[in-house]
Amino acid sequence: xxxxxxxxIRKQQKLEAEYARLDALxxxxxxxxxxxxxxGVDEVGRGPLAGPVVxxxxxxxxxxxxxxxxxxxxxxxxxxxxxxxxLYDKILKLSVACSTGSADxxxxxxxxxxxxxxxxxxxxxxxxxxxxxxLLLDAVHVPQLSAYPQVSIIKGDAKSASIAAASILAKVxxxxxxxxxxxxxxxxxxxxxxxxxxxxxxxxxxKYGPCPIHRRSFIGGILGS
Numbered sequence: 001x002x003x004x005x006x007x008x009i010r011k012q013q014k015l016e017a018e019y020a021r022l023d024a025l026x027x028x029x030x031x032x033x034x035x036x037x038x039x040g041v042d043e044v045g046r047g048p049l050a051g052p053v054v055x056x057x058x059x060x061x062x063x064x065x066x067x068x069x070x071x072x073x074x075x076x077x078x079x080x081x082x083x084x085x086x087l088y089d090k091i092l093k094l095s096v097a098c099s100t101g102s103a104d105x106x107x108x109x110x111x112x113x114x115x116x117x118x119x120x121x122x123x124x125x126x127x128x129x130x131x132x133x134x135l136l137l138d139a140v141h142v143p144q145l146s147a148y149p150q151v152s153i154i155k156g157d158a159k160s161a162s163i164a165a166a167s168i169l170a171k172v173x174x175x176x177x178x179x180x181x182x183x184x185x186x187x188x189x190x191x192x193x194x195x196x197x198x199x200x201x202x203x204x205x206x207k208y209g210p211c212p213i214h215r216r217s218f219i220g221g222i223l224g225s
Contacts, residue, residue: 018071018072022070022161026161028156028159028160029161032151035133035134037059037130038062038133038134038136038162039059039125039134039135040162040163041056041121041138041163041166042137042157042163042164042166042170043055043120044056044076044170044171044174045195046117048195048196049196049197049201049215049218049219050195050201050213050214051178051190052103052104052174052177053117053174054100054174055101055124055170056165056166056168056171056173057097057121057127057128057132057166058095058097058098058162058169060161061096069094070087070090073165075155075167076157076168077167077171079168084172084175087165088168091168095165097128098128098165099129100124100127100169101119101120101122101126102173103117103120109215113217118142122145124166124170134149134151135148135150135151136156136162137150137153139155178195188204188205205222206222210223
């Protein structure tokens with residue numbers, strides 16, 4: 001066997017292993033045969049000092065061949081930015097329906113981050129073009145979505161294809177916003193830190209004070225107020 005043939009076989013084996021992983025990632029969806037339209041819901045941005053919390057809602061087709069096109073689909077935190085961007089485009093193209101919702105920093109300050117999370121997730125589901133039969137959520141139950149059957153899954157973004165897709169949709173949407181807003185407030189490095197409390201971000205916050213997109217309820221301890 002030539003080296004080229006060996007390389008081709010290894011590549012095919014890796015591809016088959018990835019297909020098997022994707023099939024396993026859909027196990028939770030397959031368990032709920034009573035639902036034809038299953039929607040994964042997830043949020044990003046709970047911890048940053050600045051910017052919105054963003055939620056994604058994604059209904060993937062019940063078709064293994066389509067799921068296999070979403071190679072390397074996973075929890076958004078486990079993926080590189082390049083991989084997330086690639087999957088984001090595929091999710092938009094291949095999903096039955098998908099949407100996002102958000103709550104900005106002023107809303108977070110007004111009602112607290114957990115309630116803002118709930119609002120963003122409810123907005124995302126409400127914006128779908130079709131009504132889902134079941135919601136899969138990452139470790140939460142959303143009161144505003146009580147009209148829908150909900151299944152809460154611990155570490156769901158690593159266990160469910162639908163939730164993983166929603167996490168990617170939300171992450172890319174929020175990251176793009178933070179990169180764009182960084183041009184308006186360049187001193188805080190939002191394009192790099194996405195609003196999280198890195199050492200450089202905190203140093204800039206102490207030097208320049210907060211900008212309009214900082215969460216006042218999050219930065220009081222840092223600024224001694």
